[in-house]
Amino acid sequence: xxxxxxxxxxxxxxxxxxxxxxxxxxxxxxxxxxxxxxxxxxxxxxxxxxxxxxxxxxxxxxxxxxxxxxxxxxxxxxxxxxxxxxxxxxxxxxxxxxxxxxxxxxxxxxxxxxxxxxxxxxxxxxxxxxxxxxxxxxxxxxxxxxxxxxxxxxxxxxxxxxxxxxxxxxxxxxxxxxxxxxxxxxxxxxxxxxxxxxxxxxxxxx
Amino acid sequence: xxxxxxxxxxxxxxxxxxxxxxxxxxxxxxxxxxxxxxxxxxxxxxxxxxxxxxxxxxxxxxxxxxxxxxxxxxxxxxxxxxxxxxxxxxxxxxxxxxxxxxxxxxxxxxxxxxxxxxxxxxxxxxxxxxxxxxxxxxxxxxxxxxxxxxxxxxxxxxxxxxxxxxxxxxxxxxxxxxxxxxxxxxxxxxxxxxxxxxxxxxxxxx
DNA sequence: GTCTATAATCAGATAGAC
DNA sequence: GTCTATCTGATTATAGAC
Numbered sequence: 001x002x003x004x005x006x007x008x009x010x011x012x013x014x015x016x017x018x019x020x021x022x023x024x025x026x027x028x029x030x031x032x033x034x035x036x037x038x039x040x041x042x043x044x045x046x047x048x049x050x051x052x053x054x055x056x057x058x059x060x061x062x063x064x065x066x067x068x069x070x071x072x073x074x075x076x077x078x079x080x081x082x083x084x085x086x087x088x089x090x091x092x093x094x095x096x097x098x099x100x101x102x103x104x105x106x107x108x109x110x111x112x113x114x115x116x117x118x119x120x121x122x123x124x125x126x127x128x129x130x131x132x133x134x135x136x137x138x139x140x141x142x143x144x145x146x147x148x149x150x151x152x153x154x155x156x157x158x159x160x161x162x163x164x165x166x167x168x169x170x171x172x173x174x175x176x177x178x179x180x181x182x183x184x185x186x187x188x189x190x191x192x193x194x195x196x197x198x199x200x201x202x203x204x205x206x
Numbered sequence: 207x208x209x210x211x212x213x214x215x216x217x218x219x220x221x222x223x224x225x226x227x228x229x230x231x232x233x234x235x236x237x238x239x240x241x242x243x244x245x246x247x248x249x250x251x252x253x254x255x256x257x258x259x260x261x262x263x264x265x266x267x268x269x270x271x272x273x274x275x276x277x278x279x280x281x282x283x284x285x286x287x288x289x290x291x292x293x294x295x296x297x298x299x300x301x302x303x304x305x306x307x308x309x310x311x312x313x314x315x316x317x318x319x320x321x322x323x324x325x326x327x328x329x330x331x332x333x334x335x336x337x338x339x340x341x342x343x344x345x346x347x348x349x350x351x352x353x354x355x356x357x358x359x360x361x362x363x364x365x366x367x368x369x370x371x372x373x374x375x376x377x378x379x380x381x382x383x384x385x386x387x388x389x390x391x392x393x394x395x396x397x398x399x400x401x402x403x404x405x406x407x408x409x410x411x412x
Numbered sequence: 413g414t415c416t417a418t419a420a421t422c423a424g425a426t427a428g429a430c
Numbered sequence: 431g432t433c434t435a436t437c438t439g440a441t442t443a444t445a446g447a448c
Contacts, residue, residue, distance in 0.1 A: 016413090033322075034322050035320060035322050037243040037320070038320075038322060038323065040440085040441065040442085041441075041442065041443085042440095042441075042442090050413095050414075050415090051414060051415050051416075052415095052442090052443085053413090053414070053415065053416085053417095053443090053444075053445090054413065054414050054415075056442090056443065056444075057413060057414080058413095060443095061442085061443085062441095062442070062443095091409075094408075114241060114243065114244075114320075115380055115383065116239075116240050116241050116244060117244065152410055153409065153410055154408055154409065154410055155406070155407075155408060155409060155410045155411065156410065158399065158402070158403065158408065159390075159391075159399070161385070161388060161390070162381070162385060162399050162403070163403075163408055165380075165381045165384040165385060166381055166403050166408065168384075169379065169380050169381050169384075172380065173375065174321055174371075174375050174378065175368070175371045175372055175375050177321060178371040178374075178375075179367070179368060179371060182367060184365070184367070185365075193364065193365070193368050196361075196364070197364065197368070197369075197372055197407070198403075198407065198408060199407045199408050199409050200361070200407040200409060201361075201403070201404065201405045201406040201407030201409075202300075202360055202361060202364065202369055202372060202404060202405050203297075203359065203360065203361060203405050203406060203407075204358055204359055204360055204361045204362065205361065205412075206411075206412060222431090246422090246423060246424085247423075247424060247425085248422095248423075248424090256431095256432075256433090257432060257433050257434075258424090258425085259425090259426075259427090259431090259432070259433065259434085259435095260431065260432050260433075262424090262425065262426075263431060263432080264431095266425095267424080267425085268423090268424065268425090
C-alpha cells in the first residue's frame, strides 16, 4: 500500500461521512418542519440531491433515517450538557438545558416523531447510539435534579422521573408553535414565557 | 302525509343519528389510541361494522371524520365548563378544567391530531361547529383567566393567551403517557403530579 | 456507490348494483 | 343508504446497469 492509496481511502471515507452528515441534516430539518409521517423519502433524496436508491445504501429504512436524526440531536444535547459550567447551581443547570431545548425547537431544528408509531419505536430502541445517548442524558439530568431537590431549590415532593419527563416534554411543547403563530411575541419572549411557566407555574408567586 | 309516515321519518332520522354517533365514537377512540395518521378509514368502517363506502355517505373525507371527533370532545368540554359552579374561585375553575382534560386523556378518550397536517387544519378551520366551539371555550376560559389574574391568584405577568395555550396543551401532554408507561403511579397520582407542575411549577415553594 | 426504472403495497376515495 | 369491487395516487423499497 502506498501512502497515496491510504490518503485516497481516507479521503473517500471523509466524503462518505460528509454525505451522510448532509443526509442527516436534511432529515433533521424535514422532521422538524413536517414530522415523520409527512416526510417522504423521495423528498429527502431530492433535497440532498441524490437518488433515492443511493439513500437506501446509507440507511436501510425511513425509520433508520429518523433514528439518525435523533442520534444527532441527542449528541448536540450531550455536547451542550458538557459545556454547562460544573460549578453552577443545579437548578440553573436544569434551566439552562430547558432553555436550550426550547431555543432549538424555536429555531426549527428539533425533529419531532410520533410517540405512537410502533415500528419507529422498535427501530429507536434497537439503535445502540440512540439508547446510549438517551441513558447518558437521563443520568446526567437525573443527577442535577436530585441535587437541586436536596438543595431545596427544586420541589422535593415531585418524583425525579416526573421532573425529567417534564423537561423532555419541553422539546415538543406545542405552546411554542401556538405563540409563534400568534405573532405577538419574539422568540426570546416565547422562550422566557415557557421557561417561566415550566419552573414557576401559572400561579401567582407568593 | 299520514301520522305513520311522519313517525317513520323521525325513526329513520334517529337511526341515522345513532349510526353517526357510533361512527364518531369509534373515530374518537381510534384517534386517542393511535393518532390520525395511523388510523385508517378501513379500520373505522370495520370497527363500526359497516362498509367503507357507507362511511363516506356520512362523512366526505377522513379529515371530516377527525373533525367530527374534535367537535364531539369540544362539546363535552363545553358541557363540563357549564357544570362548573359559577361561584367558585376563578383559579379553582381553571384547575378543575385542567384536571378534567388530563383525566379524559388518561382515560384514552382524548383524540390526538398532528398540528402540522395542513389539509387537516384546513378542514378544521372550515368546520363551523369546531370553530364555534373553540371560540366559545377560549372566551369562557379567557374570562376566568383574566378574573384569576385580577384577583391575584394567577400570575398577572403572563399574557392570558399564553395561559390559555398552556391549559390547552395539557390535553396532549406526553408526560401523561410517559408516566403511565412507567407503571409506577396510578392515574390519580399522575393527574395530581401534572396538575401540580402546571400550576405550581417545578421550583420548590417558598 | 450512484443512477434510472420499477416493483409492491397500502390507503383514501368512488362506481354501480341493489 | 348499504354493499362489493375497483380505481387512483402516493410511498417505501429494490433490481440491475454503469
